[in-house]
Amino acid sequence: MVIRTEKLCKFYGTEENQIRALDEVSIKVQKGEFIALIGKSGSGKSTLLNMMGGLDNPTAGKIYIGDVEISGMNAEALTKMRRSKIGFIFQNYNLIPVLNVYENIVLPVQLDGKKPDEAYIESILKTLELSSKKTSLPASLSGGQQQRVAIARALANKPEIVLADEPTGNLDAAMGNEVIAMLKQMNEKYNQTIIIVTHDQEIAEQMGRTIRIVDGRAL
Ligand SMILES: Nc1ncnc2c1ncn2[C@@H]1O[C@H](COP(=O)(O)OP(=O)(O)O)[C@@H](O)[C@H]1O
Numbered sequence: 195m196v197i198r199t200e201k202l203c204k205f206y207g208t209e210e211n212q213i214r215a216l217d218e219v220s221i222k223v224q225k226g227e228f229i230a231l232i233g234k235s236g237s238g239k240s241t242l243l244n245m246m247g248g249l250d251n252p253t254a255g256k257i258y259i260g261d262v263e264i265s266g267m268n269a270e271a272l273t274k275m276r277r278s279k280i281g282f283i284f285q286n287y288n289l290i291p292v293l294n295v296y297e298n299i300v301l302p303v304q305l306d307g308k309k310p311d312e313a314y315i316e317s318i319l320k321t322l323e324l325s326s327k328k329t330s331l332p333a334s335l336s337g338g339q340q341q342r343v344a345i346a347r348a349l350a351n352k353p354e355i356v357l358a359d360e361p362t363g364n365l366d367a368a369m370g371n372e373v374i375a376m377l378k379q380m381n382e383k384y385n386q387t388i389i390i391v392t393h394d395q396e397i398a399e400q401m402g403r404t405i406r407i408v409d410g411r412a413l
């Protein structure tokens with residue numbers, strides 16, 4: 195088991211205004227699974243993904259990464275866990291504006307105190323058609339290019355777990371398919387566990403398993 199949640203809850207607001215973004219979600223993810231997280235806008239997909247990545251604290255319930263309970267960990271311990279185990283692809287990219295493409299991509303590796311595997315980084319850049327953009331700043335890139343940089347950054351550390359929030363939302367269909375194919379390849383080659391939030395039924399069908407979120411509950 196690589197990820198497990200136990201009656202995970204996230205509530206916003208109080209009493210009559212309370213929003214139950216996650217309502218007792220219990221899921222189990224095995225090592226090497228390739229999972230699509232689907233559901234309507236506002237159903238709780240991003241909240242669940244953020245929680246599994248240790249980016250947000252639950253109101254109640256538990257989250258385990260491997261055998262380690264991360265719910266209740268302090269910020270420092272969570273950051274350490276994230277750096278060593280998780281590649282996160284954010285919906286809004288979160289690129290660092292003063293760093294160029296290459297520097298953005300290798301930053302998580304460096305923060306984890308490691309040396310980037312240059313041949314591997316080159317191969318990711320090539321697949322994502324970013325080789326010629328290595329020294330460009332994020333602001334000079336299109337939305338799709340920025341999204342691809344965010345994907346490369348998440349993969350740079352060869353993390354055990356990749357969590358991706360609508361990673362193909364700003365890409366055309368051909369590039370979107372390339373990205374999914376690349377993630378699938380990574381999943382097979384490195385036995386990475388990959389969870390992707392997607393609206394795209396075609397993408398979801400290519401994945402090993404689908405978890406549907408409805409009103410904060412996992413079906
Ligand atoms: N910081 C927040 N404060 C209040 N409500 C929030 C916050 N973040 C998310 N929500 C609410 O929680 C629910 C789930 O949101 P989210 O996980 O972003 O859904 P999805 O990613 O499926 O579109 C929504 O009703 C959303 O408005």
Ligand SMILES: [Mg+2]
Nearest residue numbers: 239240241359
């Ligand atoms: Mg979302």
